[in-house]
Amino acid sequence: MLNGNEWQQLHAEFLSDTQTLMCRADECLSHLELISDDGDAMECLLTTLHHLAGKADTHRVEAVCGFARQLRYLLYFASAAGHLQPEALPTLKRCFELMAWQLELIDPHTGSLALDDSEQRGLLNAFAYQCGVGKPDNNVAANPGWSVNPGQRDVLAARHADHSETR
Numbered sequence: 036m037l038n039g040n041e042w043q044q045l046h047a048e049f050l051s052d053t054q055t056l057m058c059r060a061d062e063c064l065s066h067l068e069l070i071s072d073d074g075d076a077m078e079c080l081l082t083t084l085h086h087l088a089g090k091a092d093t094h095r096v097e098a099v100c101g102f103a104r105q106l107r108y109l110l111y112f113a114s115a116a117g118h119l120q121p122e123a124l125p126t127l128k129r130c131f132e133l134m135a136w137q138l139e140l141i142d143p144h145t146g147s148l149a150l151d152d153s154e155q156r157g158l159l160n161a162f163a164y165q166c167g168v169g170k171p172d173n174n175v176a177a178n179p180g181w182s183v184n185p186g187q188r189d190v191l192a193a194r195h196a197d198h199s200e201t202r
Contacts, residue, residue, distance in 0.1 A: 046141075046143050046146065049090060049094050049096075050138065050141075052090055053087060053090055053091070053099075053138050054138070056083050056086055056087045056090070057087075057131065057134070057135050057138070059079065059083045060080060060083045060084070060087070060131050061131065062079075063076045063077075063079040063080040063083060064076075064080065064124065064127060064128055064131065066079075067080070067119075067124060067127075068121070068124055071119065071120070071121045071124070077110075077114050077119070080110065081107055081110060081111055081114075084103050084104075084106055084107035084110065085103075085107060087099070087103040087134070088100050088103035088104045088107065091103060094146060095146060096141060096146060096148055097148075098137060098148050098150055098152060098155070099134060099137055099138060099141075099148065101155075102130075102133075102134055102137070102152075102155050102159075103134065105155075105159055106127075106130055106134075106159065106162070109159065109162055109163050109166060109168060109169075110127070110166075112166070112168050113166030113167065113168055116167070116168070118166045118167035118168065119166055120165065120166070120167075122165055123162060123165035123166050126158060126161050126162045126165055127162060129158055130158045130159070130162060133154055133155065133158060137150065
């Protein structure tokens with residue numbers, strides 16, 4: 036793991052790079068929402084997830100790295116098998132929303148991200164099931180969304196806005 040000084044020096048670059056990648060992922064997802072079998076959009080999304088995982092791995096943000104890799108694997112498998120249905124795209128979008136919030140929660144001094152991975156697991160299970168590559172999980176099927184309470188979401192949104200203005 037990088038020490039505090041090394042992380043602080045690389046933090047701005049990491050956040051900038053990952054924010055660019057998250058924007059690209061959102062654009063790819065928008066294309067898939069319009070044309071669900073758009074091969075170029077799918078390839079772009081797979082490549083973007085690969086780069087996100089790589090950046091997170093390089094900077095030792097294991098939770099984001101693992102999430103991006105697992106999501107890429109499921110997306111690749113579903114796409115190759117022809118099981119990426121338009122109904123799965125809202126869950127995929129929630130996966131990217133969660134990943135974006137996680138990137139915002141990285142400690143700017145240490146690069147650590149302390150979190151319970153149950154939201155990741157729940158979304159990945161729901162996405163896998165919707166793509167025909169997983170088994171239903173009653174808890175996930177009932178509510179595949181992720182839970183950040185409204186107060187916490189407001190604080191995170193304000194923090195994100197402050198961070199964006201300083202760029």
